Amino acid sequence: MSFPDRWDDGLDPSTPEHQVHWYDDRTAIIRQSLRTNFEGPFLYLLLGTTHALLLDTGTGDVPLRPLVERLAGVRELVVAHTHGHGDHVGGDPEFPEAVGRSAEDVARYFGFADWPNGVRQLDLGGRVLDVVAIPGHHASHLALYDRDTRILFTGDSLYPGRLYVFDWPAYRASIARLGEFVAGGKPVEWVLGAHIEMTAEPGKDYEMGADQHPGEHVLQLRPAVLTELIDVLAEAGADPVRIERDDFIVYPV
Ligand SMILES: [Zn+2]
Ligand SMILES: [Zn+2]
Incomplete structure (x- = not known):
């Protein structure tokens, strides 16, 4: 189980369009190069015995399906999204099997009776993921917990960067619920989101739209960072407020 020393930071024009890193032999972390889109989103491919889950399809600026099919092998592909923003569903035209983007679509697919x-x-076949709905950044936002690796995938709701909050009450409630889910017996090893927008310098982010990230913050966050987010949101109260921390910036919009 490992993370790379450095992700494609947009500085080297010779890097491939996707950087693939195997965290373990069944968990691929895929970064779409910042050269192809400044969002540089992270996608995840999780392999079970029968199915492979592709979590997010990137911005759509570069072909993705051939890579995913090569990595997934004979497994049946499940394509779902952390949420419906364009930088995470942009590759959907290559994946007609992808789950829809609205909260209604997502609730129906996963069987939420009371979203x-x-x-x-x-x-996925010998590999069970728990799916938690966490609207706030986006109405259809999900967090996924992998019981095997104990990774919590948090999309754009928690990552080292600007956490844009479009619906403050929903976001606060969602993060609190996610905390309860974890506290209820789901130990977390790493929290993995969908972007990096912070530098390695505590609290310092890149400019919006920057397509080069020299000296990036690492992708992986310790579970203490989730606890920190839960605590600062609880303290923040009902009115939206910007909160700057070492590893994230809560950014109401
Ligand atoms: Zn988003
Ligand atoms: Zn995003």
């Missing part, structure tokens, strides 16, 4: 409450499961 966003409850926890659903996705079984």
Whole structure:
């Protein structure tokens, strides 16, 4: 289990369009190069025995399906999204099997009877993911917990960068619920989001739209960072407020 020393930071024009790193032999982390789109989103491919889950399809600026098919092998592909923003669903035209983008589509697919409450499961064959609805950054936002690796995938709701909050009450409630889910017996090894927008210098982010990230913050966050987010949101109260921390910036919009 490992992370690379450095992700494609947009500085080297000779890097491939996607950087693939195997965290373990069933978990691929894919970064779409900042050269192809300044968002430089992270995508995840999780392999079970029968199915492979592609979590997010990137911005759509570069072909993705051939890479995913090569990595997934004979497994049946499940394509879902952390949420419906364009930089995470842009590759969907290559994946007609992708789950829809609206909260209604996502609730129906995963079987949420009382969205966003409850926890659903996705079984990839010997590998079960828990699915938690966490609207706030986007109405259809999900967090996924991998029981095997104990990785919590948090999309654009928690990553080292600007956490844009479009619906403050929903976001606060969602992060609190995610905290309860974890506290209820789901130990987290790493929190992995969908972007890096912070530098390695505590609290310092890149300019918006920067397509070069010299000296990036690492992707992986310790579970203490989730606890920190839960705490600062609880303290913040009902009115939206910008909160700058070492590893993230809560950014109401
Ligand atoms: Zn987003
Ligand atoms: Zn995004």
